[in-house]
Amino acid sequence: MNLNSACPDRLQLLPGIGPVTARAIADYRGKHGPFKNLSDLQKVPGIGPGKVNAIRNYVTLSDED
Secondary structure (H helix, E strand, O other): OEOOOOOHHHHOOOOOOOHHHHHHHHHHHHHHOOOOOHHHHHHOOOOOHHHHHHHHHHOEOOOOO
16 A cells, blocks of 8 residues: 555554544645655654554555555
């Protein structure tokens, strides 16, 4: 799943990502632009290294979905 284009409903399919976190990811992306690398995801409130590691194998950061 492309982290830079997935809607909050799709983001909720990721392990450990609920509706509040999914909305926070989409809001952060809307304010700051696309994520350049996966560690940037830790700038989103409520996301730490453990959550990043949990979704690492399920996401991409490409310009295409």
